[in-house]
Amino acid sequence: MGNISDIIEKYLQQMLAASDSGMVEIKRSELADEFQCVPSQINYVISTRFTVEKGYLVESKRGGGGFIRIRRARLHSQKEYFADLLLHIGETIPQITAEHVISRLQEDQLLTEREAILIKGIISRETLQLPLPLRDELRARMLRSMVSILFGRLGG
Known part of the structure; x- marks a missing residue:
């Protein structure tokens, strides 16, 4: 079992996946009560794991x-x-x-796990x-x- 932040993130992602509208609306205090944590923990998860x-x-x-x-940002093209x-x-x-941008590309199935790992390695502070x-x-x-190369490959 992961830490509380991982658990809250997974819970919110499952709620989003189950939502017909692709959106969830929560009350911070109610979610904090449900996970027996402080409301600032909910803020932390949302501000670090649900970014643009x-x-x-x-x-x-x-x-x-x-x-x-x-809500998940869905772009039309x-x-x-x-x-x-x-x-x-x-x-x-x-x-x-x-790394968040790379994760987004991977979640949207535009990069494989191997490609994501490769790109993260290339742009890391250890490399640069x-x-x-x-x-x-x-x-x-x-x-x-x-x-740009990726979207050229996709014909976008």
């Missing part, structure tokens, strides 16, 4: 009738998906954000032993190039 780079959109409303709404990826990569990208911000700039250039 990973293909999720999150809305929240605080207060008595507050909620957190999570390969061209739109490609443009969204390039936007999130930008001119510089830290390693963790780049350069000072910041040069390292993040080079990582972004490499990732944009790999994504």
Whole structure:
């Protein structure tokens, strides 16, 4: 059994998968009660595991009738998906954000596990032993190039 963050993430992903609308709406305090954790643990899971780079959109409303709404971002075309990826990569990208982009490509079955591991190795700080911000700039250039090649291969 994983840690509480992994368990909460898996639970929310299962809820999303079961949802006809591709969206779930939760109350942070109710979910915290269900998992017997503090509400900040729910915030942590949502802010680190359900990011735009990973293909999720999150809305929240605080207060008595507050909620957190999570939905999977679905883009309508390969061209739109490609443009969204390039936007999130930008001119510089830290390693963790780049890894989220790669995970998203893998989850969307655009990369195999082996390809994802290879790309993560190529863009890692251990491989790119350069000072910041040069390292993040080079990582972004490499990732944009790999994504462009990937979408060229897909005919997008």
